[in-house]
Amino acid sequence: MQDVVLALLAKEPSHGYELRARLQEALGPMGDALNAGQVYVTLTRLEKAGLVTAEHVGQAHRPDRKVYALTADGRRRVDAWLADLTWGKPSEFHLKLVAAAAARLADPVDLVEAQRRELLRRLADVQRAALIEPDGSAAALLIEGITLRLEADLRWLDACARHWDRKG
Amino acid sequence: MGVLTAVIRLALRDLRRRRTEALLLLIAIAATTTTLTVGLTVGGAADRPWDRTRAATAAPDAVATSARSADLTALANAPGVTGTAGPYPTVSVTDLRVRDVRVAAVVQGRDTATGPVDRPVVTAGGWVRRGGVVVERAFAHALKARPGDEITIAGRRLRVAGVAITAARVPYPSSTPGLVWTTRADLRLLGRPVTSHVMPIRLADPSTAPAFAAAHRNVRSWQDMGAYATAELHLVNQALLTGTWALALLAVACVAVLVGGRLADQIRRVGLLKAVGATPRLVAVVLLAEHLLVALAAAAVGLFAGWAAAPALARPSTGLLATGRPDLTPGSAVIVVAVALAVTGAATLVPAVRGARTSTVRALAGPARAPRRSPRLVALSARLPVPLLLGVRLAVRRPRRAVLALVSLAITGAMVVSAIALNGDITRKDARTTGIMFVPGAPNPVTEQVDHVVFVITFALLALAAVNAVLIAWATSLDSRRPTALARALGATPGQVTAGLSAAQLFPAALAGTLAIPLGLAVYAGARAAGGASGGGAIPYAWLPAVIPGTLVAVALLTALPVRMAGRRPVAEVLRAE
Amino acid sequence: MAILRACGLRKEYGRGTGLVRAVDHVDLDVEAGETVAIVGPSGCGKSTLLHLLGGLERPTGGELRLADRRIDRMSETELARLRRQAIGFVFQAFQLVDELTALENVELPALLAGAGPRVARRRAVELLERVGLADRAAHLPAALSGGQRQRVAVARALVGRPYVVLADEPTGNLDSAATTEVLRLFAALRADGQTLLLVTHESRVAATADRVITMRDGALVGQTNLAGAGGGLGAFAGLEG
Numbered sequence: 001m002q003d004v005v006l007a008l009l010a011k012e013p014s015h016g017y018e019l020r021a022r023l024q025e026a027l028g029p030m031g032d033a034l035n036a037g038q039v040y041v042t043l044t045r046l047e048k049a050g051l052v053t054a055e056h057v058g059q060a061h062r063p064d065r066k067v068y069a070l071t072a073d074g075r076r077r078v079d080a081w082l083a084d085l086t087w088g089k090p091s092e093f094h095l096k097l098v099a100a101a102a103a104r105l106a107d108p109v110d111l112v113e114a115q116r117r118e119l120l121r122r123l124a125d126v127q128r129a130a131l132i133e134p135d136g137s138a139a140a141l142l143i144e145g146i147t148l149r150l151e152a153d154l155r156w157l158d159a160c161a162r163h164w165d166r167k168g
Numbered sequence: 169m170g171v172l173t174a175v176i177r178l179a180l181r182d183l184r185r186r187r188t189e190a191l192l193l194l195i196a197i198a199a200t201t202t203t204l205t206v207g208l209t210v211g212g213a214a215d216r217p218w219d220r221t222r223a224a225t226a227a228p229d230a231v232a233t234s235a236r237s238a239d240l241t242a243l244a245n246a247p248g249v250t251g252t253a254g255p256y257p258t259v260s261v262t263d264l265r266v267r268d269v270r271v272a273a274v275v276q277g278r279d280t281a282t283g284p285v286d287r288p289v290v291t292a293g294g295w296v297r298r299g300g301v302v303v304e305r306a307f308a309h310a311l312k313a314r315p316g317d318e319i320t321i322a323g324r325r326l327r328v329a330g331v332a333i334t335a336a337r338v339p340y341p342s343s344t345p346g347l348v349w350t351t352r353a354d355l356r357l358l359g360r361p362v363t364s365h366v367m368p369i370r371l372a373d374p375s376t377a378p379a380f381a382a383a384h385r386n387v388r389s390w391q392d393m394g395a396y397a398t399a400e401l402h403l404v405n406q407a408l409l410t411g412t413w414a415l416a417l418l419a420v421a422c423v424a425v426l427v428g429g430r431l432a433d434q435i436r437r438v439g440l441l442k443a444v445g446a447t448p449r450l451v452a453v454v455l456l457a458e459h460l461l462v463a464l465a466a467a468a469v470g471l472f473a474g475w476a477a478a479p480a481l482a483r484p485s486t487g488l489l490a491t492g493r494p495d496l497t498p499g500s501a502v503i504v505v506a507v508a509l510a511v512t513g514a515a516t517l518v519p520a521v522r523g524a525r526t527s528t529v530r531a532l533a534g535p536a537r538a539p540r541r542s543p544r545l546v547a548l549s550a551r552l553p554v555p556l557l558l559g560v561r562l563a564v565r566r567p568r569r570a571v572l573a574l575v576s577l578a579i580t581g582a583m584v585v586s587a588i589a590l591n592g593d594i595t596r597k598d599a600r601t602t603g604i605m606f607v608p609g610a611p612n613p614v615t616e617q618v619d620h621v622v623f624v625i626t627f628a629l630l631a632l633a634a635v636n637a638v639l640i641a642w643a644t645s646l647d648s649r650r651p652t653a654l655a656r657a658l659g660a661t662p663g664q665v666t667a668g669l670s671a672a673q674l675f676p677a678a679l680a681g682t683l684a685i686p687l688g689l690a691v692y693a694g695a696r697a698a699g700g701a702s703g704g705g706a707i708p709y710a711w712l713p714a715v716i717p718g719t720l721v722a723v724a725l726l727t728a729l730p731v732r733m734a735g736r737r738p739v740a741e742v743l744r745a746e
Numbered sequence: 747m748a749i750l751r752a753c754g755l756r757k758e759y760g761r762g763t764g765l766v767r768a769v770d771h772v773d774l775d776v777e778a779g780e781t782v783a784i785v786g787p788s789g790c791g792k793s794t795l796l797h798l799l800g801g802l803e804r805p806t807g808g809e810l811r812l813a814d815r816r817i818d819r820m821s822e823t824e825l826a827r828l829r830r831q832a833i834g835f836v837f838q839a840f841q842l843v844d845e846l847t848a849l850e851n852v853e854l855p856a857l858l859a860g861a862g863p864r865v866a867r868r869r870a871v872e873l874l875e876r877v878g879l880a881d882r883a884a885h886l887p888a889a890l891s892g893g894q895r896q897r898v899a900v901a902r903a904l905v906g907r908p909y910v911v912l913a914d915e916p917t918g919n920l921d922s923a924a925t926t927e928v929l930r931l932f933a934a935l936r937a938d939g940q941t942l943l944l945v946t947h948e949s950r951v952a953a954t955a956d957r958v959i960t961m962r963d964g965a966l967v968g969q970t971n972l973a974g975a976g977g978g979l980g981a982f983a984g985l986e987g
Contacts, residue, residue: 117970123953124972131930131954135923144922147950154949158787541845541886550853550863557857565845654841657802658855659830659906661823736822740797743837 003081004092005042006051006070007099010078013055013069016040026098030091043068051077082106085118090156097164108164116157123150179458189426192635193462194469196422197511199628200415201470201504202477205496207408208503209478213494214401218335218394221488226287227335228253228368229377232387237365243387244367248380251370253283257362259355262604264348265320266311266328272345272604273307275321276366277355286336286368288349293330296351300329306339307346309486310607321348322358336368338396339488341612344605397488400614404621410695411625414583416511418632421576423459423515425569425639456516463512467505471496474504483617542567554664558655559671562648570676573640577680577723578687580633581715585688586695587626592708594619634726641673641727645734648672652734653742666735673727674720681719685712748775748811749909749941750799755808755818757794768794770964771808776910781932781942783955784966791964792945793914799943800833800912801825813909830859834903838915840895842887848898849874849883855905866905873901877931893924900931910941917951929954 008019020039024031043066046052051074054066070078082100087093093115097108126146133140183190221227232255234240240255257277264273278296282288288295288302293315296302301321303313308331313319317328332349333339340346355362369387371377377389395402475496542564549560563570594615645652652665660668689712757769768791776782784792797803798810801817810818812832820828829835842851849870856866874880877897879890887895896916903911913932917925925948932942932954944951952958953972960968 113968120949120953120958120970121972123949127929127950127953130926131933135926147922151949543847546846546850547863550857550866554858554860650841651843654843655854655858656826657800657829657835657841658858658902659826660858661826663823664826664858738803740794740802743802743839743841 001038001042002046002051003078004095004099005039005046006074006078007081007096007103007105009052009068009070010075010099010105011103013067015057015065015067016043017065019043019068022102023095026095027091046074050074078105082111085115087115087119087122087153090153094160097160101164101167108167109161112157112161112164116154116161119150119154119157123147123154126150175454175457178454179461182458183461190462192639193423193426193459193512194466196419196632196635197463197466197508198469198473199632200412200419200511201467201508202473203408203415203470203625203628204412204507205471205474205500205504206478207405207412208500209475209494209496210401210408211405212497212500214398214405215394216494217401217488217490218397221289221333221397222335222390222394224289225333225335226285227390228285229371229374229390230369230380230387231336231393232367232369232384233364234367234386235364240365240367243369243384246380246384248371248373248376249369250372251284253285253368255365255367257352257355258364258366259322259358259360260345260363261322261358261360263320263322264346266313266317269311269608270604271311271607273321273348274345274363275301275348275350275355275358277352278349280351283368285370286334288332288334288336290330290332293328295330295332296349296354297329298351298354299326301326301354302330302332302349303328304337304340304347304349305331305333306341306486306613307348307607310340310346319348321350322360324354324358326350326354333488335390335393335397336366338393339486341606342396342399342614346607400483400617403614403618406695407618407621407625410691411583411621411629412507414579414629415625415632416507417579418576418629418636419511420515421572422632422636422639423512424572425636425643427459427516452521456513459512459516460509463508464505467508470508471501471504483613486613554660555667556671558652558660558665558668559675562644562651562668562672563675565648565651566644569640569643570672573637573673574676574680574683576633576636576640577677577719578683580629581681581684581719582688582691583629584626585684585712585715586692587622588708588711589689589692590622591619634722637673637677637723637726638730641669641730644672645669645730649734649737649742653737653739656739657743662735666732669731669734670724670727673723673731677719677723678716681716684715684719688712688715747778749778749813750774750776750943751809751811752799753809753811755795755798755810756806757791757798757803758806767791767964769798769805772964772966774799774959774966776941776943778909778941779936779939780957781936781944781955783944783946783952783958784961785946785949785952785958786961788947790961792961795961796912796914796943796945799910800835801828802835830855831906832909834906834908834911836896836899836903836911836913836916838918840887840892840899840919842895842899842902844887847884847886848879848890848894851887851898852902852905855902859906869905870901873904874898876904877901891924892920893927896920896924896928897931900928900935904935904940910943911935913942913944913946915946916944917946917948925951 004023005019008014008022014022016036016039020034020036023034023039027034043052043054047054047068051071052068053071054068057065057067082096082105097111100106100111101108126143130140130143130147133143232240232243234243234255237255237257240252243249244252259275259277260272261275262272264271264275280296282295290302291305293302294300301319303311303319308314308328313328313331315328315330319326319328334347337343337347350358369380371380374390378391381387381389381392478494545560545564549557552560597612597615648669652660652669655668656662656665752772752774755769755772755774756767759766759768770791772795784795786792794803798805801820805818808818809816812828815828817825817828835841842848843854846854849867852873853863853866853870856869857863861869871880871883874883877900879894879897879901882890882894882898887898890898896919900911900913900916903913916932917928920928929951932944936942936956942955944955946952956971956973958970958972959966960970
């Protein structure tokens with residue numbers, strides 16, 4: 001969550017309300033679960049960690065609002081996040097692509113390709129283990145589960161590549 | 169009612185979708201029905217010219233011949249005899265001349281008034297008069313003699329007064345020498361001794377004539393003479409009916425190949441029909457209906473063509489009165505339709521029933537019939553060069569089709585062999601008809617017609633066998649698409665595959681050619697025995713082995729195109745289509 | 747040294763507006779002893795590429811060399827001879843001859859190549875042993891499991907001691923257990939130094955290769971080297987942290 005918010009801020013300084021709207025747009029029906037509080041809590045934590053700065057902007061008929069912007073540390077953190085190939089939940093990678101595309105931080109197709117390679121390498125390791133594992137062992141069952149997950153993820157990455165390829 | 173509509177609609181649609189196949193089917197069956205119709209028509213009307221001639225000429229029921237006229241006078245009083253004429257003196261001469269032709273003849277002395285029995289019908293000119301002779305019509309035809317022509321008998325110059333037909337003697341050349349009538353006075357003036365006396369006899373009961381003839385010496389019954397007088401029609405009829413058998417068998421093979429060749433497709437269709445709720449019986453009915461429709465059309469074509477062709481293929485002797493176009497009897501029509509239906513039914517029933525029994529799922533899934541496996545041939549073929557290896561394996565995949573090819577070619581080969589044998593026999597017979605008894609240069613109407621009919625039948629057989637060979641090659645290359653593509657993926661060259669497919673056709677052909685020789689000789693011997701011929705015939709044995717290479721070359725040429733196309737088909741496409 | 751080398755390889759179907767570039771200027775080097783997987787969505791032209799490489803189809807343009815021999819301009823007959831000695835094929839649908847036993851299927855290419863029946867038989871027995879099916883030699887394909895059938899097909903592909911084995915979706919008709927069975931065989935072949943080129947849409951199959959090449963719309967668009975990969979498996983089991 002922190003990384004996603006940081007990446008969204010890399011495009012331009014924004015206030016919490018805008019960030020939440022962008023997240024909800026990218027997540028579609030999955031974004032309904034995202035409440036306003038979550039975004040503000042995250043922003044407060046980031047501010048404490050020195051990754052973002054907040055600035056009060058006055059408004060004509062309403063109370064002032066906080067506009068957040070990235071610090072240099074925040075910027076480095078975003079770059080590291082984009083380069084990181086750790087594989088978590090699809091929604092996280094999805095938001096990474098959305099944020100990267102929005103902020104023009106990286107070509108999503110390249111991100112997908114790098115991730116794909118990483119997963120393929122992992123699958124290669126798993127397969128190497130699978131081929132020496134005797135049939136019917138308990139470990140073989142576990143390996144089959146991991147294989148199926150990775151295969152599904154790779155298939156989804158193909159879909160991501162097609163989607164962002166068309167957009168780019 | 170709805171079921172019937174469905175059956176007819178499905179049958180018609182499928183036929184329309186496969187016009188070429190339907191047409192080939194039609195041709196194959198029509199060839200059979202046409203031949204059968206001609207055979208039945210000719211056979212049914214064979215006796216009519218003789219019967220009409222007998223009625224028109226107050227024909228005798230028996231004819232007695234004797235050297236002494238006194239013997240005949242005694243016979244005239246025998247029991248059962250109700251009337252006689254003559255006896256007429258006859259002189260055999262060997263020097264009848266018309267223009268530059270010299271031939272033997274029997275000259276019969278007649279009264280200028282006709283008697284109660286045997287009144288020849290004059291068809292041109294008039295009856296005998298002084299110095300004027302009448303020539304039997306078939307003899308006159310061979311001599312090209314017309315009323316008014318000059319004729320020299322035993323050195324005496326006479327004139328042809330007329331041409332006539334009789335039923336008291338078998339027309340030339342079925343009996344030789346030819347017959348000439350003169351007045352008794354002119355006969356005496358020839359100055360030759362009387363060879364014999366002839367007396368036409370009327371019996372109280374004509375059906376007793378054979379018994380009467382057997383009881384007395386030198387008496388011939390009208391039935392016996394009739395058999396010779398109509399010999400050409402009976403021989404032609406026999407040849408046609410033999411040919412019908414052969415053609416019917418080829419047609420069965422043809423239908424079976426067509427039905428079998430599309431079995432894969434057909435069975436899938438069956439599966440489809442079953443999937444939408446057709447009962448197995450309905451499915452079988454649709455398959456049968458489709459082919460029986462074609463069979464009915466072929467029967468109609470055959471009946472018409474046969475009826476139209478019959479007079480051209482079989483003409484009665486010119487020595488008999490013509491009877492016009494022979495009719496097609498309802499009985500014959502029923503037989504023809506029944507044969508057409510039987511031929512088609514026999515070839516369609518097995519696949520129809522098999523299709524109906526196939527489980528729906530299997531039928532929808534595809535491959536019609538698993539190819540056969542024959543371990544011994546597979547092992548044996550491993551020792552052969554690649555084209556033969558492929559050939560053997562392709563041939564044994566579908567043994568039934570190989571058997572059909574074998575049967576079709578063997579029958580055709582056998583008929584060709586018996587045609588060659590018959591031709592040899594006819595040539596020999598024609599060679600014997602060159603003596604003084606025969607008019608030099610005149611064709612023999614009997615052998616000529618038989619020859620003609622045999623030629624037509626042989627041609628039809630060859631055409632049908634050719635169609636079969638092409639169809640079998642086509643069906644084989646269609647369903648060996650996958651194995652041949654695979655062989656090529658594994659390194660067989662297109663040349664080897666083509667040669668292999670060709671070899672698959674040539675194995676049955678070689679066997680068929682070999683079987684055809686004894687089979688053909690047996691057919692011919694059987695036909696001769698049935699026709700009452702004696703002696704061994706004059707079979708040109710030296711020519712017969714040529715049937716084997718002949719069959720091989722013909723099959724190789726005929727199957728070259730489908731086989732070559734199959735050998736060149738793009739491999740990737742076939743393998744991808746799986 | 748590259749055993750198989752394609753340079754600007756093209757295959758086009760149709761003409762004018764209906765022109766389809768099934769294979770579009772493909773450059774590919776396959777090193778001896780290497781296992782290469784070509785992956786991509788269906789219809790991307792990977793099967794066509796495989797057929798071109800195996801001489802089952804002729805390229806529209808470009809150069810193709812196998813063991814330093816130009817093969818793109820060979821006649822059908824020359825290609826057939828080449829396939830006997832230099833290329834082994836494995837197909838998705840096994841493509842075994844239904845009426846021949848496992849052993850007879852395996853010896854078929856040897857016989858087609860003109861080997862004597864005894865030599866062919868000996869080689870076939872050897873290869874069936876190699877793929878672990880010596881006890882199934884007399885079985886017809888219908889009596890074998892999918893994995894066993896494909897192993898027979900692999901044995902058949904090896905008869906001519908080919909430079910390269912080309913496999914077109916070799917596990918496409920198999921379940922996961924049978925896929926593992928076939929992949930084990932491929933791994934063993936690789937250990938023996940057999941060059942292998944796989945076309946597949948299954949990532950688990952591609953993952954067993956040294957190199958994975960991605961194909962899209964007839965062109966090669968990316969490649970992943972897996973030869974050096976190898977790390978702990980713990981990460982996948984989620985055991986750390």
